[in-house]
Amino acid sequence: MSSPQIVWLRRDLRLADQPALHAASQAGPVIPVFVLDDDRAGDHAYGGASRVWLHHSLESLGNSFGGRRSQIVLRKGDAPQILAALADEFGAGAIHANRHYEPWWKKAEEELADALPEDCTLVLHDGNYLMPPGSVTTGSGDPYKIYSPFAKSMLDCLPPRDELPEPDIIHSPETWPGSDDLDEWSLLPTKPDWAGGIRNFWKFGEQAAHKRLDWWADEVGDYDEGRNLPSQDTTSRLSPHLHWGEITPVQVYHRLKDKRSSGWQTFLKEIIWRDYAQNVICQFPDYARDSYRDYDERTLWRNPNSGHLIQEELECWQKGMTGYPVVDAGMRQLWQTGWMHNRVRMICASFLVKHLLIDWRHGEQWYWDCLVDADYGNNGVNWQWISGTGVDSNMFSRIMAPLSQSEKFDAAGYIREYVPELADVDDDCIHDPPDDRRGDYPAKIIGHKEARERALQAYRDSKNG
Structure with missing residues (x-):
């Protein structure tokens, strides 16, 4: 029998269009391995909501492998050390993995390649994006920094590769390595169990992803206009x-490519944005931690660690108690479901960094912990875009007005769903209810005009400094 082939699973939890699994299954018996390596990512270890999704996704994929008379080996600890030891113990001919571009995973891939036995090789595949990050470049061969020319070049490069089918056969090794019990990892909260809203809102796993895509194929035509309306969603x-790799952008592209609607064209550009974010972190590995633009950040930001009032304002934002209904609806949706409507994500993020003048990194970390789709590249790029600090970003002086945004995009129904204190308020005033219609709902934490003037002055001071 051929030497066993280890498949190192990370954010690629699927059987179909899985290049690492596809190659391994053609070369010999397959040992799929997932290593929970929390220490490596530091402040970007899996957040609470991500851990909930990971548990259910691994459970679903384990059932899929079980249906193919295979299984996932679960281990906890240092990924390169564990994988190298498994390769040595079982005489693996190769470890197959899909490339990941977070800095800690790139370092782990380098460490693993150095740690493997001489007769075992690390084979890296491209499988999680439309195009391999770094492959779409300018005419001079340099990576793009700005999204618009990157997107134009990406569109010129399409279509992507063909999608791969599930392996016809997944051969098992003669003996299996020992495996942790998924439940013993305690990825799910228990005391208290705050994840009920996430479980009610989502279906997990590869089959659920494709059912969602089937539904979306009939709805994508309305995306161009409907994407900004949180009440319609x-x-x-x-x-x-997509984040967990239960489905790939290549599969999405081939499923929708024959659509002729403006909705599909807009949605495609947002898929391309995912590729763009990976290209950014390839160039700037600490992008989710360090501002790209040169401001005097001590002047620009109010630090929650320097005063209890600023800390209280951060907590009001986190809890959805700012007194701005659309902001609070978004933050409560995030806490309840692990997800937030994209238009509202921008409104909430802008409110934190411009109305409250709190450093974008506090928001990035909160989203990281609360989002089931928390992605190192996307999260960092989006926060630096809204804060005006990024390589390609909105101007800081463009300050979103949450009250008019709420009315413009008809967020009344969305507010009633997630801010029940305002359920009986009429459409004409729910976006900015007067004091006598607020009941137990809090007053505004700061007025919009006051916040705007303060933010612009702080921006001027940061540039002058």
Whole structure:
């Protein structure tokens, strides 16, 4: 029998269009391995909501492998050390893995290649994006920094590769390594169990991802206009399935490529944005931690660690108690479901960094912990875009007005769903209810005009400094 082939699973929890699994299954018996390596990512270890999704996704994929008379080996600890030891113990001919571009995973891939026995090789595949990050470059061969020319070049490069089918056969090794019990990893909260809203809102795993894509194929035509309306929520909700690799953008592209609607064209550009974010972190590995633009950040930001009032304002934002209904609806949706409507994500993020003048990194970390689709590249790029600090970003002086945004995009129904204190308030005033209609709902934490003037002055001071 051929030497066993280890498949190192990370954010590629699927059987179909899985290049690492596809190659391994053609070369010999397959040992799929997932290593929970929390220490390596530091402050970007899996957040609470991500751990909930990971548990259910691994459970679903384990059942899929079980249906093929295979299984996932679960281990906890240092990934390169564990994988190298398994390769040595079982005489693996190769470890197959899909490339990941987070800095800790790139370092782990380098460490693993150095740690393997001489007769075992690390084979890296491209499988999680439309195009391999770094492959779409300028005419001079340099990576793009700005999204618009990157997107134009990406569109010129399409279509992507063909999608791969599930392996016809997944051969098992003669003996299996020992495996942790998934439940013993305690990825799910228990005391208290705050994940009920996530479980009610989502279906997990590869089959659920494809069912969602089937539904979306009939709805994507309305995306161009409907994507900004949180009360209607004409969005795909594919983001966590894409993040965890339960489905690939290549599969999405081939499923929808014959659509002729403006909705599909807009949605395609947002898929391209995922590729763009990976290209950014390839160039700037600490992008989710360090501002790209040169401001005097001590002047620009109010630090929650320097005063209890600023800390209280951060907590009001986190809990959805700012007194701005659309902001609070978004933050409560995030806490309840592990997800937030994209238009509202921008409104909430802008409110934190410009109305409250709190450093974008506090928001990035909160989203990281609360989002089931928390992605190192996307999260960092989006926060630096809204805060005006990024390589390609909105100007800081463009300050979103949450009250007019709420009215413009008809968020009344969305507010009633997630801010029940305002359920009986009429459409004409629910976006900015007067004091006598607020009941137990809090007053505004700061007025919009006051916040805007303060933010612009702080921006001027940061540039002058």
